[in-house]
Amino acid sequence: MAHPTLPTDAQALQHELASLRQELAAARLLIATQQEKLNAALDGTGLCLWQGQPPTGELQVFNLQDFKPGDMASHFEAWYAKVHPDDRDRVVNHYFAHLLGETDSYEAEYRTIGLDGRITWLWDRGRVIERDADGKALRIMGAHADITQRKENELALQHMAQHDALTGLLNRSAFYQRLNHAIERTNRNGGNLAVLFVDLDLFKQVNDQHGHVIGDRLLQQVARQLLQVVRDGDVVARLGGDEFIIYLQGETGPPPVEEVGQRLLDLLNREQLLDDLHIDLGASIGTSIYPHDGNNAEALVQHADAAMYQAKADGRRRVRHYQHSPLRQQA
Numbered sequence: 001m002a003h004p005t006l007p008t009d010a011q012a013l014q015h016e017l018a019s020l021r022q023e024l025a026a027a028r029l030l031i032a033t034q035q036e037k038l039n040a041a042l043d044g045t046g047l048c049l050w051q052g053q054p055p056t057g058e059l060q061v062f063n064l065q066d067f068k069p070g071d072m073a074s075h076f077e078a079w080y081a082k083v084h085p086d087d088r089d090r091v092v093n094h095y096f097a098h099l100l101g102e103t104d105s106y107e108a109e110y111r112t113i114g115l116d117g118r119i120t121w122l123w124d125r126g127r128v129i130e131r132d133a134d135g136k137a138l139r140i141m142g143a144h145a146d147i148t149q150r151k152e153n154e155l156a157l158q159h160m161a162q163h164d165a166l167t168g169l170l171n172r173s174a175f176y177q178r179l180n181h182a183i184e185r186t187n188r189n190g191g192n193l194a195v196l197f198v199d200l201d202l203f204k205q206v207n208d209q210h211g212h213v214i215g216d217r218l219l220q221q222v223a224r225q226l227l228q229v230v231r232d233g234d235v236v237a238r239l240g241g242d243e244f245i246i247y248l249q250g251e252t253g254p255p256p257v258e259e260v261g262q263r264l265l266d267l268l269n270r271e272q273l274l275d276d277l278h279i280d281l282g283a284s285i286g287t288s289i290y291p292h293d294g295n296n297a298e299a300l301v302q303h304a305d306a307a308m309y310q311a312k313a314d315g316r317r318r319v320r321h322y323q324h325s326p327l328r329q330q331a
């Protein structure tokens with residue numbers, strides 16, 4: 001008896017099924033290979049891929065890289081809550097500007113706060129990959145990377161560029177920058193401003209008698225003492241050597257320059273104790289007031305410096321206010 005044969009359309013279906021299975025297997029292999037390539041490409045970059053659906057606010061993360069599952073938010077609101085409050089407005093403005101089609105891509109550097117309070121700096125970039133007929137963003141894809149180490153290095157460099165290595169006070173250029181801003185603020189909002197130029201007396205003798213290491217420690221001690229004398233908002237800097245400078249900013253009334261000058265003298269014109277060493281120290285101080293004694297930072301500092309030299313000439317360990325002198329100005 002002849003074997004029953006399948007009807008032709010059933011045979012065709014079987015062939016079709018077998019070929020679909022083959023195609024599926026090939027497609028799965030391709031996806032797995034692509035995934036491997038993507039993982040290999042991302043490996044070590046620290047990049048973490050994400051996708052968002054703006055209409056629902058959903059966020060998905062495809063590879064966690066250096067991040068732990070709990071680090072990643074699955075919803076826009078949860079991500080928003082993790083962004084540092086000081087960075088939120090800026091970041092969200094960039095994000096929505098891109099969703100609205102105002103920019104070619106979204107990009108931001110910002111801090112996130114972990115559950116343990118740890119701050120992580122992220123570099124984050126994304127682009128809308130699907131919009132509806134009205135241009136409304138449907139899907140956005142992007143990547144972010146942990147840039148905490150780079151940010152910490154940048155901040156450390158910035159700190160070094162603005163501070164004096166020995167005392168930790170602001171340095172000369174940072175002081176001028178702040179003083180210029182303070183002058184602009186005063187011009188805008190009113191208030192007052194005074195500069196005090198402090199130069200230690202006969203400091204060379206301290207170095208000569210006790211050595212530079214003790215001299216250095218004494219400069220550090222003086223820096224701490226100067227910080228004790230001023231209020232929040234006042235700025236103390238080291239110009240170099242044994243020269244320090246302060247500006248005082250007051251909201252109302254004349255700047256308390258006499259009072260602060262006297263407090264500085266009380267603190268500095270006395271024996272300083274360093275371990276078991278008793279070191280006799282003194283300081284000469286010159287002051288100038290904005291805008292009466294100079295209408296820019298350079299003139300104010302220069303005139304406070306001139307007043308400090310007058311204090312030295314008058315016998316040291318005292319405060320002198322800048323005196324306008326036509327003769328001196330011509331000289």
Ligand SMILES: Nc1nc2c(ncn2[C@@H]2O[C@H](COP(=O)(O)OP(=O)(O)OP(=O)(O)O)[C@@H](O)[C@H]2O)c(=O)[nH]1
Binds near residue numbers: 207
């Ligand atoms: N230990 C130490 N000394 C410094 C530093 N920078 C500058 N000096 C010294 O500080 C001294 C400053 O001396 P001057 O201001 O010229 O003179 P002075 O001895 O203080 O005398 P008057 O200013 O006239 O009262 C110099 O001997 C400098 O070598 C520093 O970073 N550390």
